[in-house]
Amino acid sequence: MDAPALLTRAVDAALDRSVVLGYTSIGSGVRRRFWPADPEPGALAGKRVLVTGATSGIGEAMARSFLDLGATVHLLGRNPDKVADHARELRLEVPNADVVEEVCDISDLDAVRTFATDLAGRVEALHGLVHNAGLMPPERTESKQRHEMSLAAHVLGPHLMTHLLRERLVAGPGSVVWMSSGGMYGSGLATRDDDEIEYRRGEYKGVQAYARTKRMQVVLADAWATELAGTGVLVESMHPGWVRTPGVSESLPTFDKVVSRLLREPEDGADTAVWLVATRPASGGQHFWHDRAQRPTTFGWQREQDPDLRARLLEYVATVTATPRLG
Numbered sequence: 001m002d003a004p005a006l007l008t009r010a011v012d013a014a015l016d017r018s019v020v021l022g023y024t025s026i027g028s029g030v031r032r033r034f035w036p037a038d039p040e041p042g043a044l045a046g047k048r049v050l051v052t053g054a055t056s057g058i059g060e061a062m063a064r065s066f067l068d069l070g071a072t073v074h075l076l077g078r079n080p081d082k083v084a085d086h087a088r089e090l091r092l093e094v095p096n097a098d099v100v101e102e103v104c105d106i107s108d109l110d111a112v113r114t115f116a117t118d119l120a121g122r123v124e125a126l127h128g129l130v131h132n133a134g135l136m137p138p139e140r141t142e143s144k145q146r147h148e149m150s151l152a153a154h155v156l157g158p159h160l161m162t163h164l165l166r167e168r169l170v171a172g173p174g175s176v177v178w179m180s181s182g183g184m185y186g187s188g189l190a191t192r193d194d195d196e197i198e199y200r201r202g203e204y205k206g207v208q209a210y211a212r213t214k215r216m217q218v219v220l221a222d223a224w225a226t227e228l229a230g231t232g233v234l235v236e237s238m239h240p241g242w243v244r245t246p247g248v249s250e251s252l253p254t255f256d257k258v259v260s261r262l263l264r265e266p267e268d269g270a271d272t273a274v275w276l277v278a279t280r281p282a283s284g285g286q287h288f289w290h291d292r293a294q295r296p297t298t299f300g301w302q303r304e305q306d307p308d309l310r311a312r313l314l315e316y317v318a319t320v321t322a323t324p325r326l327g
Helices: 003-018 025-031 057-068 080-093 109-122 149-164 166-171 182-186 206-227 246-251 253-262 266-279 307-321
Strands: 048-052 072-077 098-103 128-131 175-179 234-238 288-290
Touching: 003 025, 025 266, 048 057, 057 072, 057 080, 057 098, 057 128, 057 266, 072 080, 080 098, 098 109, 109 149, 109 166, 128 149, 128 266, 149 166, 149 206, 149 307, 175 206, 175 266, 182 206, 206 234, 206 288, 206 307, 234 266, 266 288
Parallel strands: 048 072, 048 128, 072 098, 128 175, 175 234, 234 288
Antiparallel strands: none
8 A cells, every 4th residue: 555545544444433533524625635535417318216214304404415316215204294305306406307205104104014015016116225214312212013113114114125225225226225324333232131222221322322323333234244245235334423403503503503514414424425425435334434434343452243233133123024034
């Protein structure tokens, strides 16, 4: 490796380990000087991409970027009015935008089954599926199937949707991207038993529930990558950095106030997911990305993932979603 490449690698690693510099707009601003090339214009022409949580923040920006690259974009949200409003805006802003309005509550497993079955009957192939929908309830609440809400929305629903759309993704072949969070570094895999997975013990903290399930997403994406190896389908997880979104402002007001000037814009947070779907780079390890590069899933002082805890999560997810076990 030549000297410029070594310097670039060192700068990138330093940004990543500093957290504040790497996760804010400073990190992406520096990395743009040396990160991989943008997708070619029209890279997604004739292709279909489904984005969940597409009516605000990162999902909204992502949908716009996919449209700019020529994709047919399926906008999925819980609120039909918000989906319709956003679709209308995109059709006005993007010439010849092909937008399909989709409504589903990802936390409701029955709704996911109905939606995915319907979509599979309407499209022959799916070239991108981005699991972006997210929430951070301040108190423990449960989904319609009595699962902790963060677990249902971030883990169970997306897993079931991936399973049900598997044939359409293989037909693409497609890319599946799980929008995790840098907050997952603050949590180990809390899967020792069912009560821990469902966060039934101890004082419930919304931020911690979010971090736990974002860690679970990384493990699940890696398991799906292994499951679909050889089919042409690529599966990755990623984190967007610290992004200025309505969710951050509402759920983390103090954090938002302290680092407001350094937060990334939603388009910046959406960049890596769009790039992954549009360019389909080779991926290995645990398939975790940030700013167009693969990243470790643990910091240097953290232990690597316990295989028993990983297996416990995969077993639980398979059981409650009535799907085959991964891994």
